[in-house]
Amino acid sequence: MIQTIKNNLEEIQMKALGESAITVQFGAEISPSINKKVKALASKLQHESFSGFIECTPAFASVTVFYDPFIVKQAYGEKAKTSFQIVHAILERMLEVLVEEEESKPRIVEIPVCYGNDFGPDLDFVAAHNNLSVDEVIHLHASAEYPVYMIGFAPGFPYLGGLSEKIHAPRRPSPRTSIPAGSVGIAGSQTGVYPISTPGGWQLIGRTPMALFRPDRDQPSVLSAGDIVKFIPITKEEYDQYQERWQ
Amino acid sequence: MSVQIIRPGLLATIQDLGRYGFQQYGVVVGGAMDSLSLRLANVLVGNEEGEAAIEVTMMGTSLQFNEDTLISITGGDLNPVIDGNPVPLWRPIFVQKNTVLSFTGCKVGCRAYVAVAGGFSIPNVMNSKSTYIRGEIGGFKGRALQEGDLIPLGEENSFSRKIKKVLQSKLEQRSFASVDWYVPFERYVNKSVVRVLKGTEFEKFSESAQKQFFEQEFQITPQSDRMGYRLSGASLGLKQPFELLSEAVANGTIQVPSDGNPIVLLADRQTTGGYPRIGQIAAADLPVIAQMKPGDCVRFQEISLYEAEQLYMEREKEIKQIRTALLLKKWSFE
Numbered sequence: 001m002i003q004t005i006k007n008n009l010e011e012i013q014m015k016a017l018g019e020s021a022i023t024v025q026f027g028a029e030i031s032p033s034i035n036k037k038v039k040a041l042a043s044k045l046q047h048e049s050f051s052g053f054i055e056c057t058p059a060f061a062s063v064t065v066f067y068d069p070f071i072v073k074q075a076y077g078e079k080a081k082t083s084f085q086i087v088h089a090i091l092e093r094m095l096e097v098l099v100e101e102e103e104s105k106p107r108i109v110e111i112p113v114c115y116g117n118d119f120g121p122d123l124d125f126v127a128a129h130n131n132l133s134v135d136e137v138i139h140l141h142a143s144a145e146y147p148v149y150m151i152g153f154a155p156g157f158p159y160l161g162g163l164s165e166k167i168h169a170p171r172r173p174s175p176r177t178s179i180p181a182g183s184v185g186i187a188g189s190q191t192g193v194y195p196i197s198t199p200g201g202w203q204l205i206g207r208t209p210m211a212l213f214r215p216d217r218d219q220p221s222v223l224s225a226g227d228i229v230k231f232i233p234i235t236k237e238e239y240d241q242y243q244e245r246w247q
Numbered sequence: 248m249s250v251q252i253i254r255p256g257l258l259a260t261i262q263d264l265g266r267y268g269f270q271q272y273g274v275v276v277g278g279a280m281d282s283l284s285l286r287l288a289n290v291l292v293g294n295e296e297g298e299a300a301i302e303v304t305m306m307g308t309s310l311q312f313n314e315d316t317l318i319s320i321t322g323g324d325l326n327p328v329i330d331g332n333p334v335p336l337w338r339p340i341f342v343q344k345n346t347v348l349s350f351t352g353c354k355v356g357c358r359a360y361v362a363v364a365g366g367f368s369i370p371n372v373m374n375s376k377s378t379y380i381r382g383e384i385g386g387f388k389g390r391a392l393q394e395g396d397l398i399p400l401g402e403e404n405s406f407s408r409k410i411k412k413v414l415q416s417k418l419e420q421r422s423f424a425s426v427d428w429y430v431p432f433e434r435y436v437n438k439s440v441v442r443v444l445k446g447t448e449f450e451k452f453s454e455s456a457q458k459q460f461f462e463q464e465f466q467i468t469p470q471s472d473r474m475g476y477r478l479s480g481a482s483l484g485l486k487q488p489f490e491l492l493s494e495a496v497a498n499g500t501i502q503v504p505s506d507g508n509p510i511v512l513l514a515d516r517q518t519t520g521g522y523p524r525i526g527q528i529a530a531a532d533l534p535v536i537a538q539m540k541p542g543d544c545v546r547f548q549e550i551s552l553y554e555a556e557q558l559y560m561e562r563e564k565e566i567k568q569i570r571t572a573l574l575l576k577k578w579s580f581e
Binding site: 015016018029042061064171174195 | 490
């Protein structure tokens with residue numbers, strides 16, 4: 001059944017991200033009810049965008065709307081108003097009533113992970129930070145089901161909810177300049193996988209041999225929002241076998 | 248028609264205005280670091296503003312034009328030469344078949360754009376020809392240009408052909424010819440002050456950090472590339488530590504990890520991030536930071552959202568005026 005969401009605009013924050021974007025924040029936590037609003041606004045923007053709209057980036061609890069201030073002003077050009085005010089008003093109107101996306105049955109994707117050692121240089125930190133043993137961290141990380149809330153950061157990078165509070169860990173004090181593709185990391189209450197080699201600041205606990213970004217395919221991201229991810233612990237030998245098989 | 252890479256130099260890539268519409272899949276926008284210079288380079292040869300061009304970084308790049316070609320060079324002055332003669336920037340240039348253009352060093356700025364009339368005939372990947380090296384997509388085979396690469400050119404339009412013809416008649420003994428006017432945009436690429444709006448988490452930084460951010464000078468460290476510049480200078484601390492949920496970042500977002508050293512996110516930035524954002528560079532000044540290189544010092548000057556929007560509008564109007572003037576042939580090609 002299609003549900004409509006009525007929003008109390010006072011509970012939603014809208015902030016400028018420079019002169020060319022506005023971030024609509026529905027909250028500050030990972031929660032299915034907040035994320036439903038995110039998806040509903042993102043979908044509404046795809047279907048009834050406005051002149052000057054470039055694209056939007058949905059996140060856990062926010063949607064950032066990118067626009068060209070020059071085109072907005074030309075199209076809606078009320079003399080006294082700035083483009084920010086014009087887009088702000090358009091978004092407020094859109095937010096009054098949102099239509100919840102219909103949810104299909106989630107796809108379950110198993111991702112094999114070799115935890116620790118060179119593959120997870122921050123596993124010890126995550127364990128120490130939470131007064132746990134390394135094995136307890138691995139067990140906790142590999143025993144949950146993680147809904148994919150969003151794809152972001154890098155092509156195909158899944159942001160996962162559902163991380164056990166017992167293994168939350170802050171981001172690194174300074175991001176690494178290069179992280180190998182396949183690295184599995186933790187940042188605060190989030191966990192995810194780096195699909196390509198890139199700089200990044202998450203605490204790394206393991207690595208998967210599975211390629212999550214396949215640029216030669218029509219749908220280059222293996223995962224999409226709504227999928228459920230399960231991490232399956234594997235040994236170094238199994239990791240090498242997978243890699244041989246998949247390359 | 249094609250351009251051949253004789254030497255790639257430090258880094259040369261094909262870039263356009265970026266890959267929009269796919270950030271929701273984590274696909275990085277990319278595109279020219281100095282998009283103003285790219286747009287003007289295209290305007291000067293009669294292309295659409297967003298056509299792909301070669302982004303040359305710092306030095307060492309040599310290109311050969313395998314047919315008579317209309318080109319333009321904009322952005323930083325990387326000392327471009329043909330047959331030992333300096334080649335002027337910010338104007339249309341006719342180059343004869345088999346001419347070699349070499350970039351021999353950084354005089355001003357660090358990125359130059361070489362546009363060719365007709366653009367490059369390479370496939371679009373997700374609506375863009377820009378090269379995203381880390382994702383191995385776009386541009387020429389998804390990678391930086393290499394020695395021997397032959398990049399095919401697209402078809403010139405009638406406007407480009409007209410300019411080409413006029414300039415060709417001015418060749419005399421040289422292998423290139425140009426005009427004596429230029430578009431006065433070099434002033435945007437030789438500055439050290441960058442105008443910045445307060446970032447989303449500005450108020451969460453300590454009072455001294457808020458003050459130092461706008462008062463101190465920051466140096467661009469060697470750990471800087473098209474994804475972002477890491478800065479050193481004052482260490483910027485928070486009032487209290489906290490972890491954010493990741494959300495969108497933009498070109499010019501300045502984030503600060505807990506070690507206190509700011510990072511300026513640029514063309515190849517990630518789509519989302521979770522370090523606190525102390526500032527956001529005004530779009531009008533993105534070309535300024537994009538032309539700065541490791542070792543250079545930058546100072547951030549606070550402006551309001553209103554001012555940033557005004558600057559944006561003025562810049563767009565200026566580009567439109569130049570485009571119109573060229574089309575109306577207000578400048579002489581004789």
